[in-house]
Amino acid sequence: MMDVNQLGGWTVILLLVLFYGGTFVVTLGIGKKKENADGYMTAGNKIGFGISAASMTATWIWASSMYASATSGYTYGISGPIHYGLWGALMILFIYPFGRRIRQVAPKAHTLAEVMHARHGRASQLMLAGSNVVGSLISITSNFIAGGALISLLSPFSFQQGILMVAGGTLLYSLWSGFRASVLTDMAQVVAMLGAVVVIIPVVFFAAGGPDIFTAGAAGLSPQQASFFSSDAFLNQGAPYIAAVLAYAIGNQTIAQRLFAVREDLIRKTFVTATVGYGATIIGVGMLGVLALYAGIQPLGGDVNNLIPQMASTFLGPVLLCLFLIMVIGALSSTADADLCALSSIMMADVYGQNLAKRGQARPKTMLLIGRITMIVATAAGLYFASGRMNILDLLVFVGALWGCLVFPVIASFYWEKITNRAFVTSVVAALAVFLPVRFGWFPVDGAWGYVVDVMSVVGVGVVAGLMAFGFFGLRTAVIAGAAAALATAPFGFGFLHDYAVLSGSLTAYAVSTVLCYLMSFRSSERFDFELIKERIGDFDRGTRPVTDQREAAVR
Amino acid sequence: MSAFFLTCYVLVWPAVVLCILAVICRAFYQEWRQARREGRSIV
Numbered sequence: 369m370m371d372v373n374q375l376g377g378w379t380v381i382l383l384l385v386l387f388y389g390g391t392f393v394v395t396l397g398i399g400k401k402k403e404n405a406d407g408y409m410t411a412g413n414k415i416g417f418g419i420s421a422a423s424m425t426a427t428w429i430w431a432s433s434m435y436a437s438a439t440s441g442y443t444y445g446i447s448g449p450i451h452y453g454l455w456g457a458l459m460i461l462f463i464y465p466f467g468r469r470i471r472q473v474a475p476k477a478h479t480l481a482e483v484m485h486a487r488h489g490r491a492s493q494l495m496l497a498g499s500n501v502v503g504s505l506i507s508i509t510s511n512f513i514a515g516g517a518l519i520s521l522l523s524p525f526s527f528q529q530g531i532l533m534v535a536g537g538t539l540l541y542s543l544w545s546g547f548r549a550s551v552l553t554d555m556a557q558v559v560a561m562l563g564a565v566v567v568i569i570p571v572v573f574f575a576a577g578g579p580d581i582f583t584a585g586a587a588g589l590s591p592q593q594a595s596f597f598s599s600d601a602f603l604n605q606g607a608p609y610i611a612a613v614l615a616y617a618i619g620n621q622t623i624a625q626r627l628f629a630v631r632e633d634l635i636r637k638t639f640v641t642a643t644v645g646y647g648a649t650i651i652g653v654g655m656l657g658v659l660a661l662y663a664g665i666q667p668l669g670g671d672v673n674n675l676i677p678q679m680a681s682t683f684l685g686p687v688l689l690c691l692f693l694i695m696v697i698g699a700l701s702s703t704a705d706a707d708l709c710a711l712s713s714i715m716m717a718d719v720y721g722q723n724l725a726k727r728g729q730a731r732p733k734t735m736l737l738i739g740r741i742t743m744i745v746a747t748a749a750g751l752y753f754a755s756g757r758m759n760i761l762d763l764l765v766f767v768g769a770l771w772g773c774l775v776f777p778v779i780a781s782f783y784w785e786k787i788t789n790r791a792f793v794t795s796v797v798a799a800l801a802v803f804l805p806v807r808f809g810w811f812p813v814d815g816a817w818g819y820v821v822d823v824m825s826v827v828g829v830g831v832v833a834g835l836m837a838f839g840f841f842g843l844r845t846a847v848i849a850g851a852a853a854a855l856a857t858a859p860f861g862f863g864f865l866h867d868y869a870v871l872s873g874s875l876t877a878y879a880v881s882t883v884l885c886y887l888m889s890f891r892s893s894e895r896f897d898f899e900l901i902k903e904r905i906g907d908f909d910r911g912t913r914p915v916t917d918q919r920e921a922a923v924r
Numbered sequence: 925m926s927a928f929f930l931t932c933y934v935l936v937w938p939a940v941v942l943c944i945l946a947v948i949c950r951a952f953y954q955e956w957r958q959a960r961r962e963g964r965s966i967v
Contacts, residue, residue: 398965398966416966418954418955419966421948421951422948422952446925446930548967558945558948562945563945565938565941566941569937569938570935573931579928582931641944641947641948644944645948648937648940648941649937658934
């Protein structure tokens with residue numbers, strides 16, 4: 369087993385104090401004695417391009433994505449990081465047309481679930497909000513675990529001490545100013561992260577042997593690992609990820625929150641920059657896994673999650689190792705603070721603002737208090753789950769599937785006036801009910817059930833392709849693209865797709881929710897007026913909060 | 925696959941990241957200056 373170079377305890381403390389202390393000082397500059405509830409959730413919907421692009425990039429990059437990309441490079445070879453990073457990046461691009469539509473329909477919204485309440489009602493809202501809460505808690509836990517593991521590997525501190533440092537530091541700068549603090553500190557964190565990537569990858573590459581490593585290590589690779597067109601990498605990593613991240617992008621409140629915060633005319637520019645920034649960073653970090661593969665390095669303790677810290681501590685000197693630590697701490701803190709803000713917004717707007725407070729009488733002061741208490745409780749919950757190193761993989765798969773079930777009903781709700789609350793809820797629940805046995809293999813797939821799964825998966829491929837095309841090119845092109853993708857997949861998909869449980873599970877979720885939602889809606893007499901959403905959602909602080917609610921309250 | 929090609933493949937990503945970092949920093953600086961001129965907070 370390889371020895372790992374560690375940093376001294378005081379060095380790590382100094383780095384964390386500099387990082388979190390510096391971040392906290394930055395937030396003092398924007399602190400207000402009387403914080404505003406809308407500012408706390410969306411910064412007034414007018415953030416500029418620089419900060420919003422930095423924030424979108426920093427939020428989308430989390431520690432786990434760096435680790436996963438390197439793992440993909442190590443497992444699947446040279447195409448591995450592409451099949452992780454490229455698809456994740458393209459998803460940011462693919463959701464931006466939907467983002468523009470969402471902002472057009474609901475310019476003053478704070479959460480996507482809030483818009484679902486205005487569009488459909490409570491059941492749809494709570495379904496989306498509930499999945500957001502679970503997803504953000506998982507993300508916080510995962511980031512704390514990554515921080516604890518990194519600190520315990522690179523310093524004399526224990527895992528428990530590591531998660532306490534990360535959790536305390538993140539809460540410190542997020543608590544008072546909420547989302548405004550999150551986006552501003554994302555700027556500093558993105559500079560640290562991207563700057564570290566620019567320096568660390570070339571240094572590790574040349575320290576590991578430079579171009580010669582590809583000649584010396586080529587014999588250790590399988591033909592699939594040495595190929596840019598590896599079917600193993602696509603089917604096991606790329607394809608399930610394409611399906612999963614589309615759901616993640618739509619279902620994740622951290623992305624929606626930034627969508628509602630950026631100035632409307634800057635949405636495209638922001639999303640395109642974040643696409644390239646995320647893709648290059650994550651694929652770049654994935655190269656560490658590829659280099660480890662060529663160098664014949666065995667992961668410490670057999671755990672591939674140790675690959676990145678192991679490569680850094682093996683090939684970097686003390687100064688660059690400090691930079692590496694800041695890079696990963698920056699990645700996990702920027703995502704954790706975004707999740708804290710997402711959770712607080714959901715509790716403020718969806719739970720209190722629309723369900724607990726009397727209609728039209730939500731008090732901004734109470735909302736702020738709820739937001740801050742939520743952050744503290746969420747941090748404590750994240751610490752509790754992380755301290756037991758809870759296996760969050762199954763939960764993550766479950767939430768990913770729930771988001772997969774929600775994608776079509778949510779997107780269609782912004783364009784198609786016929787969708788009802790009943791169609792929304794029924795299709796999501798039914799899709800989830802079909803997803804579970806497929807994903808977890810409750811029934812054998814070698815008989816008729818396997819063919820049913822294949823049919824649903826082929827339809828799912830069509831749905832994913834159609835949704836991607838729809839955002840950019842409209843309905844006609846989407847139908848053609850969806851049908852073409854399904855037809856192209858069908859000949860080799862039958863008798864084959866059911867063997868890939870992760871992929872077929874996600875595709876089934878898309879297929880069932882889409883087909884059922886369509887069938888329950890296309891003959892519906894509902895004609896929803898989208899202008900109503902603007903009337904129903906406004907600012908909490910300036911008295912424009914649900915105009916219709918205020919009107920109704922005045923009448924009462 | 926040639927070592928030269930693979931070297932380019934590894935090193936192109938940090939180069940792209942550097943470009944994006946420059947774009948973001950430049951935009952941030954302009955926004956910060958404008959906010960200062962107008963006497964308001966940047967967020």
